[in-house]
Every structure is written in structure tokens, then in C-alpha cells.
Amino acid sequence: MKTSPLLALLGGALLAAQSLAAPTFIHDLDITTFDGTELDANLFVPEGPAPADGYPTVLFTNSWALEKHQYLLQAAELADNGYLVMSYSTRGFGQSGGLVDVAGSHSIADVGVLIDWLEDRYPVGKLGLAGISYGAGVSLLAAAAHPRVDAVAALSGWSDVVEGLYPNETVNLVWGTLLTASALNLDPQVDRIWSDLRSGQNIGGVLEFAAPRSALSFVDQLNTNGTAVLMSNNFADYLFKPNSMIDLYTLLEGPKKLLLNPGTHAITETLGGNDGHIWATGFRWFDHHLKGVDNGIDREPKVDMTVRISNRLEQFEDFPVTGNRSTWYLHPRLSYFNSGGLKSGAYSGWNWENRFHGGADTLAGTGIPLISDALEGFGIPVYTSMLGINGYHAIEYHSPLQWSTLKIRGTPQLDLWIVPSKPEVQLQLHLYDTDLLGLGRLITHAPVTLHNAVVGQAQKISVDFFTTSYDVPAGHLVTLAIDTEGAIYQKPEDTNYRIEVPYRSNRQSKLTIPHL
Template sequence: MKTLALPALLASALCATFTPSSQAAPTFIADVVITTFDGTGIDANLFVPDTPAPAGGYPTVLFTNNWMLDKNQYLLQAKELAKNGYLVMSYSTRGFGASGGLVDVAGNNSIADASVLIDWLEDNYAVGKLGLAGISYGAGISLVTAAQDPRVDAVAALSGWPDVIEGLYPGNTVNLVWGTILTTTAFNLDPEVDTIWANLRAAENIQGVQAFAAPRSALSYVPELNSNGTAVLMSNNFADYLFKPNSMTQLYSLLDGPKKLLLNPGTHAVTETLGGNNGHIWATTFRWFDRYLKDQPNGIDSEPKVDMTVRISNKLEQFDDFPVTDKTTRYHLHPRFSYFNNGSMKTSPYSGWGWSNEFHGGADTKAGTGIPVISDALEGFGIPVYTNMTGINGYYAIEYNSPVHWSTFKIRGTPSLEMWIKPSKPEVQLQVHLYDTGPLGLGRLITHAPLTLRNAQVGQAQKISMELFTTSYDVPPGHVVTLAIDTEGTIYQRLEDRNYEIVVPYRSSRQSVLTIPHL
């Protein structure tokens, strides 16, 4: 078997998404240092078409780098755009690459830098309609800049965040693995960011964390994006456990202007970097810019607005809007009768005698998301990761099985859970997983979500409500859907006091319900 070098693999994957151009080769300027508003040098490169600017100026794209990466990240995409008549600048955000300054996580300085770069382009070239694009960190900066600078006509935000809090503190739970990756890989990090991360980990001054996050989150700027009429393309991945698709679907639903949503298998940024869902993400990005920066009538504005690719099978489906379906199945939770039995999920409410189950903190189980980052990345290539479901139920977890599905159960959207519990401590954590379980007891993760209660009513029955992460998954015939709940997960920070019990009461007046959207 031959093994391709990573650069060759990336090049072949990316180039497969582009339509060859017959226009002349562009001029590449490898190093451009632009002095921004506070004297900091921002390092950039530039592709200039070898064709005269059209009457309205060059359609222009400004690429913003990923976390840890620099201005050279988008060379393949930038060159191809320039060959098709675009003026393209890529830059290293402050604190990354050869740019000066400190990494402020899309703070005021970084947003001001982007506007200064636009000023520079307008001062030196004939700039027509302008687009911003980026993956991850670049996507977040692109969205916030577009909201604050009305010169931006279109955005392609890939694996981005509309809500910083959801990324680092989902369900009041510290996203330990991803937060640690971010804070330890930026060598010029603003000390304020370290303070915010320390406060999150200690569950202290959460109001201060929220004040830090709000101006860095695109959801805070929906009126501005709508007023500007920005054409917004958004892409997120189902196994992206840093920037989950839920807040991106929320942003999508609030936008009034031209918009398109891509939901893909795979984990954070990997799907886009390795060619983008069989080329679909980058091909759609190019078509988006052709329509809204070059005014080409390519039909993308009249196509379905939501492209959703099914996990594992990688089958692409298109829908008019999100949510993609209004059909749901409501599963009522029914008790297990010992630690050695699973509970059940039925479409009929529980109507038996008062009953209760309990499970405990203090240990992880086989319910989980697999090996952090690696398992999630494998999914993008259609490689499922299995869990032995027989090793989950017991003292530290509880499972509920649905009836057998005798036809394909096509889950599309955001499952939700309403559940009655009695916690023994004011601070408890639930890790909620949804699995596809086959006849041999092997499960494939459909979706999950964490929830940490920081001030629960001890010993009192209370109802929790939560959304699991948005997904698209086909449960095969002969399989069941399993809801597995424990108290620890490999990518999340454990509670300091793990010696607690969670009781699940069952009463006709206290129905715990899992709602699953499907076709």
C-alpha cells in the first residue's frame, strides 16, 4: 500500500473541489506587512489577478487563519479564486504567524485589524464587492467583522462559533480537552484569556466570562448582520465538540438576508481542511462568492438552503429550511428493575406504580465520545467507532432502549430530553448519550450533550431540560435507539466532589421524555 504525504493529500483533496480556470495566472505577493491601528504589524500575502479590474472593481476575498495557523493556510483556495478574477488577501491574525500583538480571541483589536486590512486593500487596489472567509478562529472573526463593518457583502464561516460560551461551557460544563488545546497552543495569548479560562474551570465569576464572550459571539450581532444584508454561508460538523452545530443553527434561524447552512460529518475544522465533505464545502463556498461578489446567476440563491450530510453513509440531502422536519417521536422513559436490566423507552407514558432508579457519580463508563478528537475525525471518513453497550448499565450509569426499528429510522435535527431527577448534592453532572445499538450489543454514537447542575435542589424532584447536539443519522432496521446516561466524559472536566447519587423517579404525573426529530 502506498502512503501519500500529507501535503499531497491535502492538495489533491482541495483541488478536486475547484473548476479549472482559463484565465491568466495571478501575481502572488508572498509578504505584505500592514501596520494596523495601534502600530502592530499584520503579516499577509496577496494574489492579484493578471486581468484588468472590472468596472465595479475586483471581487475581493479576505481569508482569516485558523487558531495556530497563519496566512499560508489558504494558498490553494486563494490562488484558484485569483485565477477566476478575485483579488485575494490572506493574513495572520495578531499573535499568530509573523503578526505582532497578542491573541485576544476575536476581541476589539482583532476585529479592528480586519477593518484596517480592508482599508489597505481599498487604498491600493480597485476593490469591488468584498467577502470574508475562514475556518474555526477565522470563521468567528469573519462573522463579527461582517457585523461591525458594512463593507462586507458576504461571509463563508466554516467550523465557526456564533456563541463562545456554548463552545467552552456547554450545559454549564467545562469543555476541558478543547479549552486546554486552545489555551496551550497560542504562545502569544492575551493574559485576560488565561484568566477567563481559569474562572471557567473554577466555576467562578461566570458573569465576567459571559461579559467577555458576548462581544466575541456573532449571536450578539444579529440585528447588524440583518441590517447590513450580509450573505452568510455557515458550515459546521456533527462531531465538532468545540463549536457544536446547535448555535450555528440558531444563528441561521435568526438571519433575514441570504443564507445557507451546511451540516457535515466529522470533527472540528478537519472536514473543511481535508477537502470539505467530498469537496462540497469548498465548492459551495466558491459558488457562494460567485453569486454574491461577482453577481453570477449560478442558482445557489434558489436552491434548498440547508445541506445535511448523513453521518457514516456520507449521503448528501438538501432541505428548504431548518429545522428540516416537524415530525418527532416522543419516547417516555420507563424504569429498570435492577442494576442488571435496562430501562425502556416507549411511546406511551409511564402509568405504573411509583418507582425510582438511581445511578452514581465517581467513575466513568463505556458511554462516551470515544478517543477525543481522533474518533470524531474518523467519522468524517465514514469510519464508525463502536461501544460495547453491555458494559454501561449498572451502578454508575443507566440505559433505556427503544423498541426495535424494523425500518430505517432517519434522525434529522436536534433531539431533546426532559427528565425528572433527585440529586443528592447541589452540584452534579450528567453525560447524556444517544446510541444506535445493534443485535450484538454494539453501539454507535448518534449524538450526546453534557449538563452540569451547579445549584440543584438536594433531595427534591426537579425537571431538567436539555438539547443534545444536532445530528443526522440513519438507524438501520433491526436496531434500537439507546439513551445512556452517566456522570463523566473524557472531554469534559469532572466535578471535584464525585460522590453523589442521582435518583430518577417515575410517576404518571412526572413523565421523563426524549424527543427525537426524524423524517
């Protein structure tokens, strides 16, 4: 049968118009949840009929203090690729009613209502949850509570509320204050919990509040559900550190992937950091686990780790990424004007003590809160002069000169013997990459606060630094700098105390660093 050129042209134009047709976007949806609260949402419906097994579907949950429009670009891209995509404002944020309960039972139940709403109106196939920060935490908890969820992309999320706001029993003052001040419809219970944490009262109540809001409490449910979990966290995220997310990752038995990136909380994901690697990987994760696309992500290494400063992507089969460890023992300094040593051999000299004092901050630190952390994602690290650190209020230990690049990958650990002069003392632990001129770049840090220390008695503390990926260049040193105050943490009410570090053959303080 012959077709006229005009009909062929019209037919081609019609097919092109159909292929370019945009998904339908429903701007405003008011969905009544289980307790009568109205949730504000929007929806992308893909063009064309649903596949036989239903639309692959993604539900986006907003970050703290943001709302349903946060993911418009990502949602539109997924919808263009055939996904049914809903974004909503969690209760208490945006135009949604109710109070912010910090991923409490009501917020998790809301996710189930939204899933039911979608399934009642559209042919929903496999289902994924996604979000940044607050949205990531809610997504993980909802996936544990609702077996209907097939896959999760949790970006800059948490698995342990306590680690976020009370790392090593140290109040995360800057981040906690920012969060509580930026939620206008906060449940009064949350204000009470934050007040208790800051005052050191009712810590048992704080832990009771945190447990059902922490995904680590629901690992068994995630494993039973077989949820495919992708997690992304950032090395300079001093709110939701990578450490507890790594703990969750190691306990998951189903499909899983871990992305560890430079930068601070939520900024790397929001600004398309890692050259777009995070979102691109998240989309591939959903394509495989929701659409069944054989894109190879299930056969790739499970851990993507991007080296700080250089922003070079490395991939590893699992975490920990290396079994290599170097242990350096702490050796004493001679006076307040000297530094101690990090040496490969244990201390075997005369009994010795070094002392430093609370009451003042020093040049050892994490830089300007939030700003320095954000710049780190763009390859601009925290610098300080190690020569200018006050030896009365801090103590430093220098490693031997590194003759080749030391590729730190993982979680450094410090075992430190101390004799405190007060029952409540705080230590701020920092690892620096120090050049021969004494200029240091921050590698990682960790705080620790003792609230019931035995005064005048030697006791050992063991602390994990925040997980990192950092290359110490040849010709540089690793410096351990310890002082008693940090810009983002709440200090003890009484800072007039002394820390003594004893050196004995039977009390070895040591630093352990994982490296390639």
C-alpha cells in the same frame, strides 16, 4: 486583409500565453494596523484589468495557531477566477505582532484596516470574508462591524463562545486546554477567563467576555448590513457545535445557507471532506454574491445536510428540516443489571425510582478525544458494547425494535426528572444506535452540569443533544445511556454523589427525536 500563417501562429501563441498568465503573488506584506501593530499578509492580484465595478475581493482569516499561508490553494484558485485575494495572520499568530485577544475588538478593527488598505491601492468591488474555525468567528464578527462586507463563508465557526467552552454549564476541558496551550502570544485576560471557568468563579465575568465575541450578539447588525452568510459546521465538532450556528442561521434575514457535515472541528473543511462540497459551495457562494454569477445557488435549498456514516448529501428548504417528532417516555429498570424502556406511552405504574452513582466513567462515551471525532468524518463512528455498561454508574433505556429505517434529522431533546444527592452533579447523555448483539454506534451526545441543585428534591432538566443526521437501520434499537463522566469534559471536584430517577404519572421523563 490576408494574414500570414506565421503571424497567425504568433498571435495565437500570444493569446494563449495571456490566457495562461498566472495572477501576481505578493508573498510578504507588512501592514500597520490602527494601534501600530504589524500584520503579516500575502496577496494575489488577478491578471488583467479590473472589471468596471472593481475586483471581486476575498479576505481570508487564519484558524487558531495557523497563519497566512493556510489558504494558499483556495486563494490561488479564486485569483485564477478573477478575484483579488488577501490572506493574513491575525494578531498574535504567525509573524503578526500583538496578542491573541480571541476575536476581541482589536482583531475586529484590524479587519477594517485591511479593507481600507486594499481599497486605497486596488479597485475593490464586492467584498467577502472567509475562514475556518477562528477565521470563521472573526469573519462573522467583522461582517457585523463593517457594512462594507457583502458576503461571508464561515466554516467550523462559532456564534456563541459560551456554548463552545461551557456547554450546559460543563467545562469543555480538552478543547479549552488545547486552545489555551497552543497560542504562544495569548492575552493574559484570556488565561484569567479560562481559569475562572475551570474553577467556577466569576462566571458573570466570563459571560461579559464572551458576549462581544459571539456573533449571536450582532444578528441585528448582520441583518441591517444585508450580509450573505454561508455557514458550515460538523456533527462531531465538540468545540463549536452546530446548535448555536443553527440558532444564528434561523435569526438571519438576508441571503443564507447552512452546511451540516460529518466529522469533527475544522477537519472536514481542511481535508476537503464531503467530496469537496464545502469549498465548492463556498466558491459558488462568492461567485454569486460577489461576481454576480447566476449559478442558481440563490434558488437552491438553503440547508445541505450530509448523513453520517453513509456520507449521503441531502438538501432541505430550511431548518428545522422536518416537523415530524417521535416521543418516547422513560420507563424504569428492575435492577442495576437491567435496562429501562423507551415507550410510546407515558408511565402510569406504581411510584418507582432508579438510582445510579458518580465516581467512575463507563463504556458510554464519545470515544478517544479528538481522534474518534476526526475518524467520524470518514465514516468510522464510535462503537461500544451496551451490554458492558456498568449499571451501578449508569442507566440505559432501549427503544422498541425499529421495523424501518429511523432517519434522525435535527436536534433530539431530553426532559429528565432527577433527585440529586449533592448540589453539584454532572450527567453525560448519549444516544446510540444498538444492534441485536448489543453493539452501539454513537448517534449524538450532550453534557449537563448542575451547580446549585436542590439536594433530595425532584427537579426536571431539559437538554438539547447536539444536532445530528443519522439513519438507524431497521432491526436496530435506539439506546439512551446516561452516566456521570465524559472524556472531554471536566468533572465535578466531588464525584461521590447519587442520581435518582423518579417515575410518577405527574413526572414524566421523555425523549423527543426529530425524523423524516
